[in-house]
């Protein structure tokens with residue numbers, strides 16, 4: 001098993017990409033910690049996985065919830081080998097109509113909270129002299145599309161945070177990589193997926209001829225989480241069916 005005896009903390013582990021990561025990591029032998037606000041989503045995933053699971057209900061933007069998350073993870077599993085910064089918010093509006101509150105909400109969840117949690121996890125990994133941090137960014141952190149400026153900015157910043165961790169903590173055996181998914185079929189995109197005309201147009205931009213599934217992202221995440229990628233750090237990997245190739 002690729003993740004035997006490892007402990008993985010996954011934010012937003014109760015749904016979509018986070019849940020697919022939880023399943024994949026658990027299958028490969030990891031202890032899995034699920035974090036999110038909706039208790040029933042965490043419970044559903046924890047029930048499905050059975051053993052070697054801890055669920056911690058909380059909000060990414062609350063520092064005391066992040067403290068509790070790290071404490072409970074350590075007291076249950078002692079270690080944190082893998083951190084998947086997956087929880088995120090996607091919302092769109094023309095740039096000139098985005099209010100300060102909307103901008104702050106986006107940046108607080110997609111960027112500030114990731115910074116805050118990572119800062120709490122790094123000392124644990126430094127003590128262990130090992131760790132892998134995987135950020136679920138977006139193709140919109142590499143290229144920009146209209147109507148989602150705050151999201152574009154937040155995911156671009158996340159890629160830069162990932163590189164910063166890679167260059168600063170490599171000496172501790174800590175790696176950091178970003179995954180940039182294209183359109184993935186999850187709750188986040190459920191409304192978009194109802195617009196067949198729009199989808200037909202968008203599908204033309206995906207050379208592989210389809211949109212992504214949560215497992216497509218989880219498989220890449222598994223590679224970064226495992227020792228198979230021990231010489232890979234500071235990278236930004238599109239998982240996008242070729243979208244960013246043109």
Ligand SMILES: NC(=O)c1ccc[n+]([C@@H]2O[C@H](COP(=O)([O-])OP(=O)(O)OC[C@H]3O[C@@H](n4cnc5c(N)ncnc54)[C@H](OP(=O)(O)O)[C@@H]3O)[C@@H](O)[C@H]2O)c1
Pocket residue numbers: 011012013014015016017018035036037038039041058059060061086087088089090109136137138139180181182183184185186187188189
């Ligand atoms: N789907 C796509 O096409 C796509 C493409 C590129 C990138 N991504 C990125 O992939 C990540 C996962 O999204 P998804 O597609 O899997 O959608 P999703 O199922 O809606 O997942 C988002 C997760 O984030 C958690 N979350 C959001 N705000 C939170 C907060 N304040 N505190 C704690 N948890 C919070 C949610 O849990 P609770 O609501 O229960 O808190 C949920 O589990 C996001 O970062 C997203 O930007 C998605």
